[in-house]
Structures are given as C-alpha cells and as structure tokens.
Amino acid sequence: GQNIDQPTEMTATEGAIVQINCTYQTSGFNGLFWYQQHAGEAPTFLSYNVLDGLEEKGRFSSFLSRSKGYSYLLLKELQMKDSASYLCAVSSTNAGKSTFGDGTTLTVKP
Amino acid sequence: GAVVSQHPSRVICKSGTSVKIECRSLDFQATTMFWYRQFPKQSLMLMATSNEGSKATYEQGVEKDKFLINHASLTLSTLTVTSAHPEDSSFYICSARKHPREGATDTQYFGPGTRLTVL
Numbered sequence: 676g677q678n679i680d681q682p683t684e685m686t687a688t689e690g691a692i693v694q695i696n697c698t699y700q701t702s703g704f705n706g707l708f709w710y711q712q713h714a715g716e717a718p719t720f721l722s723y724n725v726l727d728g729l730e731e732k733g734r735f736s737s738f739l740s741r742s743k744g745y746s747y748l749l750l751k752e753l754q755m756k757d758s759a760s761y762l763c764a765v766s767s768t769n770a771g772k773s774t775f776g777d778g779t780t781l782t783v784k785p
Numbered sequence: 786g787a788v789v790s791q792h793p794s795r796v797i798c799k800s801g802t803s804v805k806i807e808c809r810s811l812d813f814q815a816t817t818m819f820w821y822r823q824f825p826k827q828s829l830m831l832m833a834t835s836n837e838g839s840k841a842t843y844e845q846g847v848e849k850d851k852f853l854i855n856h857a858s859l860t861l862s863t864l865t866v867t868s869a870h871p872e873d874s875s876f877y878i879c880s881a882r883k884h885p886r887e888g889a890t891d892t893q894y895f896g897p898g899t900r901l902t903v904l
Contacts, residue, residue, distance in 0.1 A: 706891050717878050717898040718829070723891070762828065766891045771817065771882065773893060777828045 679776035681763050686782045687753055695748045695779045697763030708764040708773060709737050709748045718762055721748070750781075758783045788812050789881050791896035798869055799904055806864045806899045808879030814859035815881035819893060820852075823876045835862045859884060869903045876900050 678700045687693040699707070706725040710718035724730055724739035724746060736749040750757055760778040767774070788811040798804050808818055817836055821829040833843045833854050841854035853865040862881075866873055877900075880893035 708892070710895075715876075715900075717895040720892060720894065771891050772819070772831060772834060773891070774831070775829045 679763055679765055679774060681761075681776045681779045683777065684780045684782070686784060687750075689753055689755060689783055689785050691753050692749065692751050693753060693781065695750075695761050695763075695781065697746045697748070697776060699744050699746070699763070699765045699776075701744075701765050701767055701774075703768035704741060704765065705768045705771065706766040707737075707739055707746050708762075708766065709735075709746075710762040710764060710775075712760045712762060712778065714760075721761075753783050755783050755785070757781065787881075787883065787892075787894040789879065789894050789896040791879055791899050793899060794897060795900045795902075797902045797904065800870055801868055803865055803867045804869055804901060806866070806877055806879075806901075808862045808864070808881070808896050810860045810881045810894070813881075814884040815862075816859065816884045817882045818856060818862040819880045819882075820854065820862075820864050821878045821880070823878060823898075829878065832864075866901065869901070871903045874901055874903045 681697045708723050709721040711721050712718040722737035729738045734751045739746045760780050762778045763776040764773040790809045792807045820832045823829050831844050832847045833841045835841045835854050835856040837856045837859050843849045856862040876898050878898040880895045
C-alpha cells in the first residue's frame with residue numbers, strides 16, 4: 676500500500692514564499708505529482724517528479740528525494756488566487772495508479 | 786494540449802434511478818481512464834481503473850455492480866451509478882492518461898468533475 680502525509684492546513688501572506696511538504700511510503704515508486712484544486716473544481720496538474728532534484732516552473736517549484744520518501748512544493752510570490760488545496764499524489768508501477776494525499780489547504784492572506 | 790471533458794457537470798436525481806456520466810479525452814487518445822470520488826473536504830478516492838477494450842479494475846470496497854464502467858473507445862469512458870441513493874451524492878471526477886504513441890507519461894489529466902445529488 677501507500678501512505679502519504681502532508682499538512683492539513685497552511686496560511687501565508689501575499690507576496691511571501693510557502694513550502695508544502697509531502698512524505699510518502701510506497702512500493703514500486705513511479706513518480707510524484709502535485710495538483711492544485713480550488714473549491715468545487717477538479718484538480719489541475721502542477722508538476723511531476725520522477726528523479727531526485729528540483730523542478731522549477733515559473734512561481735512553482737517541486738523537489739523530490741526518493742531515498743527519503745520526501746517531496747515539497749514551493750510557491751513563490753504568493754497571490755490571493757493561490758488559495759487552494761494542494762494535493763500530493765504518488766504513482767506506482769501497479770497499473771500506473773496514483774494515490775492521493777489528503778491535501779493541504781493553503782490560505783493566502785493580504 | 787490535453788483536455789478532458791465530463792458530462793453532465795451537475796445532476797440531481799431521485800433515489801433509485803440510474804445516472805450515466807461520460808468522460809472524454811478531446812485532443813488525445815487515452816488507453817487508461819481513472820474514476821475518482823471526492824466527498825466534501827476529503828481527498829480523491831480512486832474507484833476504478835478503466836482500460837479500453839477490457840474490464841475495469843475496481844478498488845477494494847467499490848461495488849462493480851453498482852458502479853458500471855464502460856471504456857468503449859480510446860476517447861470515451863462512462864460511469865453509470867445504478868440505483869442511486871443519497872449516500873452516493875458526491876463529486877465524481879475522471880482522469881485520463883495518454884496512449885504511449887502520444888508520448889505518454891504517467892500524468893493524469895482531469896475532467897472538470899460531475900456533482901451528483903441524489904434526493
């Protein structure tokens with residue numbers, strides 16, 4: 676099975692930087708995804724890491740350490756619209772299924 | 786691009802009726818589609834994996850006779866909730882993964898979701 680842990684809630688200030696951590700335990704690791712989900716909407720893809728290291732994409736960056744079973748999503752220059760739930764998902768070699776964490780609800784305040 | 790649509794976006798039905806939800810990949814072929822259910826303030830729970838041309842694989846605890854899945858083509862999968870009850874009210878979301886010949890990765894592209902309310 677897979678266990679995925681991420682903080683339930685985080686609060687940050689507009690313009691600041693926030694880091695959302697995700698730890699996981701899995702057999703047959705095949706990549707880690709980060710998705711953003713606004714209330715009442717479906718998730719949207721943010722990033723995918725399969726090798727160790729940092730992937731940067733604009734204001735968002737994602738890091739992976741496979742040996743530590745650890746990833747983080749880094750959001751820079753926070754905007755009010757970044758208030759959302761951020762889901763960490765781990766893909767396994769078992770039919771390519773992904774298991775989602777419970778999500779981290781980020782609230783950006785002025 | 787990788788656009789996935791779902792229809793309907795919202796449905797309200799009476800208890801005991803059946804509801805069909807369609808999931809389409811609009812600009813790519815998808816060998817695999819996934820069906821998730823999400824209750825308020827909870828994460829996505831995988832219900833089943835749908836592969837074109839074969840039977841769906843259901844997760845433990847999901848009744849295959851209640852949630853019928855048909856993956857008729859490389860761009861269409863349907864989920865039918867049979868004899869729906871109020872406890873089936875939820876947000877149903879599908880996702881699709883690209884066919885290998887389209888440069889597939891494990892990235893799942895999500896549809897916009899269908900909100901089902903059973904009265």
